[in-house]
Amino acid sequence: MSMNEAIHKLMNHRSIRKFKQEPVTKEQLVTIIRAAQMASTSSNMQAYSVIQINDRDKRSRLAALAGNQAYVEECPVFLVWCADLYRLKTACGFAEGEGYIGTTENLVVAITDTALAAQNAVVAAESMGLGAVYIGGIRNQIKEVSALLKLPEYVIPVYGMCLGYPDQSPSIRPRLPYEAVLHEDVYSAENYENLIQAYDETMKQYMLDRTNGTKDTNWTQAMQVKLGTPSRLHMKEFISSQRFWDHDRKAPDSKA
């Protein structure tokens, strides 16, 4: 089967962190958001919001909070994608304590709804010749980010997103062999060792190429550093403070 144009575009994805000055129009942004909204959403809950940051002071504050990432400040469009149960709570008009808004189930739904929409936004943006990068760094100081954006209860900022016309053409980062991700009938770790070893070799070469031979970190090594280091351990408390776990214990477990 020959690769169609859409798949060709997906296969050529890379994160873009340097953008041309050329602006993204309001019309383009609205098209991107509408395309994002057409992603599937659990029971039509549409449990996400997108905050476009135009204010220069807010941009520079966010760039600092995200770990001094200059492109957060400089990119033509910066969006913050939020898991949002607040709009649903408002729509339902529940009294305090009524309903099942803040549950782990709805946390999973809201984070998922947010990501499905965000990924459609990336696909839509890239189809227009724009580039994008997700900014997980906004979770570094998530309370400060939430205060800056005046997020109410039941809303969590999950990641930022820079959009604009690419002013760089980074190489495509290889992924795990598909056999390491795709299982049949049951979960199987049987071939992980071989598959990860092969990927480590690929990633080592990729790192050497990207750093002109100065760095040869493979995937396993990168993950050992990443997961050996405490990262954003405030997330549990923050999510709790936003009331996403208020209602889990209200009623006997339901299978419905």
Add this chain to the structure above:
Amino acid sequence: MSMNEAIHKLMNHRSIRKFKQEPVTKEQLVTIIRAAQMASTSSNMQAYSVIQINDRDKRSRLAALAGNQAYVEECPVFLVWCADLYRLKTACGFAEGEGYIGTTENLVVAITDTALAAQNAVVAAESMGLGAVYIGGIRNQIKEVSALLKLPEYVIPVYGMCLGYPDQSPSIRPRLPYEAVLHEDVYSAENYENLIQAYDETMKQYMLDRTNGTKDTNWTQAMQVKLGTPSRLHMKEFISSQRFWDHDRKAPDSKA
């Protein structure tokens, strides 16, 4: 700006629940999975796995566990998308208690990685003329589903996905006005009342059309029922039992 082909496809998304017998080839599936893998992933963690269910008994058991959804049993390809930190743990080779695998941060990362990949899979599938539907119902009895698929610790099944050639052409379900989703600089609920009222009217008409005038439930009413009813309150305990919250309290909070 005229709508390009990719955006046209995104705007025409609808969930497909009835499929032709025509099979999806292995080559098509591999292309879909490879396209899924090219979605962004937090720090290259690739924290997800996909389990393709071919075994007929497992299919029929999963269909029953998901609430007797016949299409789970009958669709040409059925996938279970899992948030997966187990592969990372294996790769890192950490001893018991070492590292920061099971944290709320990594739960958010894994659910997000899973959804970004899954949505790329849907876009890829639809570009081939296939249809898809997400099956949140596999969370109804998530422990039983996990046992059936032999999921190890640090793995959570998030949703199923049916794929195949569409044998139905449902109408497109309208979404909230984009103004209800897109905010500027700060979160604003100011216009929710008007925007939701407009959407309620749209959804009422959509329901009337879809049910030949027998049902006129609007969005607010549907959400009141949905969120007024306990749903999957076992999720918190299940995620905990899969060890996703083992390491949150291991070290003092880090902003890094």
